[in-house]
Amino acid sequence: MSDGQYGPISAGIIRSITDKSYERRKAAALDVEKLVRDLYNNNQLSQLERCLAVLAELINSGNSNQRKGGLIGMAASAIALGNKNGPPYTAKLVEPIIPCFLDADLQIRYYACESLYNIAKICKTQVLDHFEDIFDVLWRVTADADTNVRGGAELLNRLIVETVLSKEDFDIAILMALIRDRIYTQTSSNRRFILEWLNTITTTPFFSVCNYISEISDGLFKMLGEQAPAVRDLCETVLGNFLSGIKMRPDALSHEDKIQMINVLVVHTHENEPFLARKLSLIWLEEFVKLYKEELLVMLSTCLVGILPSIVEHELRADAVNRLMMTLVGENKLEQDILDKTIEVLLKYIKYDVVETRVTVLNWIRHLHSSMPGQLFVHMHRIFPVLLNTLSDTSDEVLLLDLFLISNICQSESAPDQVDISTFGLDEEALKQLSHISPFLIKFALSLLEMFRTEPSLLRERGVLIIRQLCLLLEPAQIYRVICVLLERESKHSFAQEMVSTLHGVLLTATELFILRDELRALASESSRSLFECIFRVWSNRPIALLGLCLLSQHYQQAADVALLLSQVDITVDVLLEIDKLVNLIESPVLACEFGIVGIWEGVLSALHRSYNCTNSQYAPKVPPCRIDFPPLMQHFKTALARRQTEVRSRHRDLLSGVVTQMRSVKM
Numbered sequence: 124m125s126d127g128q129y130g131p132i133s134a135g136i137i138r139s140i141t142d143k144s145y146e147r148r149k150a151a152a153l154d155v156e157k158l159v160r161d162l163y164n165n166n167q168l169s170q171l172e173r174c175l176a177v178l179a180e181l182i183n184s185g186n187s188n189q190r191k192g193g194l195i196g197m198a199a200s201a202i203a204l205g206n207k208n209g210p211p212y213t214a215k216l217v218e219p220i221i222p223c224f225l226d227a228d229l230q231i232r233y234y235a236c237e238s239l240y241n242i243a244k245i246c247k248t249q250v251l252d253h254f255e256d257i258f259d260v261l262w263r264v265t266a267d268a269d270t271n272v273r274g275g276a277e278l279l280n281r282l283i284v285e286t287v288l289s290k291e292d293f294d295i296a297i298l299m300a301l302i303r304d305r306i307y308t309q310t311s312s313n314r315r316f317i318l319e320w321l322n323t324i325t326t327t328p329f330f331s332v333c334n335y336i337s338e339i340s341d342g343l344f345k346m347l348g349e350q351a352p353a354v355r356d357l358c359e360t361v362l363g364n365f366l367s368g369i370k371m372r373p374d375a376l377s378h379e380d381k382i383q384m385i386n387v388l389v390v391h392t393h394e395n396e397p398f399l400a401r402k403l404s405l406i407w408l409e410e411f412v413k414l415y416k417e418e419l420l421v422m423l424s425t426c427l428v429g430i431l432p433s434i435v436e437h438e439l440r441a442d443a444v445n446r447l448m449m450t451l452v453g454e455n456k457l458e459q460d461i462l463d464k465t466i467e468v469l470l471k472y473i474k475y476d477v478v479e480t481r482v483t484v485l486n487w488i489r490h491l492h493s494s495m496p497g498q499l500f501v502h503m504h505r506i507f508p509v510l511l512n513t514l515s516d517t518s519d520e521v522l523l524l525d526l527f528l529i530s531n532i533c534q535s536e537s538a539p540d541q542v543d544i545s546t547f548g549l550d551e552e553a554l555k556q557l558s559h560i561s562p563f564l565i566k567f568a569l570s571l572l573e574m575f576r577t578e579p580s581l582l583r584e585r586g587v588l589i590i591r592q593l594c595l596l597l598e599p600a601q602i603y604r605v606i607c608v609l610l611e612r613e614s615k616h617s618f619a620q621e622m623v624s625t626l627h628g629v630l631l632t633a634t635e636l637f638i639l640r641d642e643l644r645a646l647a648s649e650s651s652r653s654l655f656e657c658i659f660r661v662w663s664n665r666p667i668a669l670l671g672l673c674l675l676s677q678h679y680q681q682a683a684d685v686a687l688l689l690s691q692v693d694i695t696v697d698v699l700l701e702i703d704k705l706v707n708l709i710e711s712p713v714l715a716c717e718f719g720i721v722g723i724w725e726g727v728l729s730a731l732h733r734s735y736n737c738t739n740s741q742y743a744p745k746v747p748p749c750r751i752d753f754p755p756l757m758q759h760f761k762t763a764l765a766r767r768q769t770e771v772r773s774r775h776r777d778l779l780s781g782v783v784t785q786m787r788s789v790k791m
Contacts, residue, residue, distance in 0.1 A: 194223060251286060
């Protein structure tokens with residue numbers, strides 16, 4: 124090794140600075156520092172550059188001691204040049220060091236941190252010309268396996284952060300691009316590194332970074348699932364900084380950024396996301412709706428995807444966002460394509476397994492129907508069947524709200540021609556009787572009867588509630604008329620009987636039908652008389668119910684006629700149960716007060732054992748003039764009674780035949 128080989132650095136200095144002893148390398152670094160200072164002061168700049176080149180060669184050497192010597196010598200050179208003279212040589216000082224951060228030798232990585240730290244202190248903002256390379260190596264050594272290396276990297280990173288903050292014209296786009304490329308890292312230390320940078324930048328007034336949030340927000344929300352509490356807390360702080368910045372400068376986000384943000388926020392409201400991510404995403408969504416209002420209506424369907432599944436968890440504030448969105452929709456007209464997408468989402472979630480979600484969906488449909496009925500009716504062919512199926516919902520709250528919504532639709536005067544009644548399969552007489560009834564109510568009644576027919580349990584368990592609520596929400600006379608007209612054409616006799624039992628019980632006892640009961644007693648109008656006749660014909664399927672109808676309407680002579688004809692009826696368990704129900708109903712305080720006919724009932728029961736004239740009991744009130752043509756109705760009842768008797772005896776024969784067949788098979 125000769126002096127000429129490393130000139131202007133002497134061979135002795137080279138031997139010392141590349142020695143395996145740290146103390147000798149440190150002492151030699153002072154010699155390099157003096158040499159560089161002298162060269163600069165003597166204006167021997169070419170020799171100075173040669174000196175730096177020699178140190179760079181040592182750094183790139185395959186020998187670890189030479190690399191260590193080169194690193195400490197480069198730092199000494201920067202110190203020799205000082206703050207005033209060092210910046211022009213920044214590239215020659217920094218560039219050779221960068222590869223050392225990836226060296227397999229942990230000591231080399233540590234010395235690289237130390238060397239670059241000293242150079243950055245001297246060159247200050249000039250070192251930012253190499254910011255991308257420096258940021259990348261810092262990102263890597265932040266996750267270094269060695270504690271000392273990580274410590275050195277932390278000190279260097281603080282210095283670089285301070286340097287960035289001291290340069291007000293620093294191009295923040297460079298930093299944000301570097302963060303964007305690394306935002307999905309899974310390593311806790313790397314995440315903390317990114318978050319620390321973001322926390323610093325977002326709290327620095329002269330840096331505007333809100334317009335970059337859409338590029339990194341997804342990665343930030345994913346960090347909220349980090350196991351390390353410190354990282355989660357820092358991430359929450361950073362997101363809070365961004366949101367505060369957006370609230371101060373709402374115009375910082377372009378329309379495209381807002382749309383992208385809504386998509387990101389909705390993704391992180393999903394039930395599989397960490398709770399903190401769900402909570403913050405809904406907080407952000409609420410603030411966005413407050414800030415940008417009707418501009419976000421284009422994303423209504425997307426917002427609902429995030430709101431509806433979370434509505435049950437009040438601490439998530441999905442309900443608050445939902446109210447804001449409803450208010451916006453009430454104040455602004457939706458474009459048809461937005462409404463189309465919204466209906467798609469609502470119909471998807473109407474069967475969601477959370478009751479609160481189903482209730483919210485129904486409230487949304489109700490709100491849309493109230494705000495824009497004409498637009499909504501475009502989708503009524505899809506909505507109405509879903510509402511009908513919802514009648515079988517296990518939740519009373521859902522059922523009642525569903526009935527309320529159906530009643531609103533049935534009473535709506537918007538787009539009545541949306542339903543073609545000719546497709547209902549009704550004869551001319553039925554269509555004539557229902558000519559003044561809403562097509563939607565007819566369609567609903569048809570579907571309701573079909574549901575009761577196919578789901579007997581629904582009729583038994585919820586039938587009374589459904590009928591009562593319908594009568595509360597709609598005109599009871601219309602409900603009974605349309606159902607009775609349809610039941611007159613019912614081919615399944617047993618189903619008709621079940622329906623009559625339900626309808627009759629409601630008619631006699633429900634407070635919602637008080638006015639209808641008065642109308643059936645007074646029969647003052649042609650409409651009430653035609654309704655009575657329709658009910659009479661259908662009630663003929665249930666003789667005991669028919670008897671109750673005659674008593675209700677104060678037609679005691681006809682009640683006696685029906686009572687006498689009951690002597691021809693086979694007394695089955697079914698009949699006995701019906702009689703027991705009627706007795707209990709009439710003897711109840713409600714009906715006793717309303718009709719004052721407890722004594723009348725006793726007289727009517729006596730008619731089963733006495734002649735027709737015994738019906739004029741001393742307790743009976745004055746019988747009103749008869750306005751009904753009863754002979755055809757009684758004939759209809761007799762026909763129904765005969766058919767019933769035939770069916771009962773046919774069932775008995777079939778039952779007996781089955782028993783005999785079974786006995787024969789046993790003997791064989």
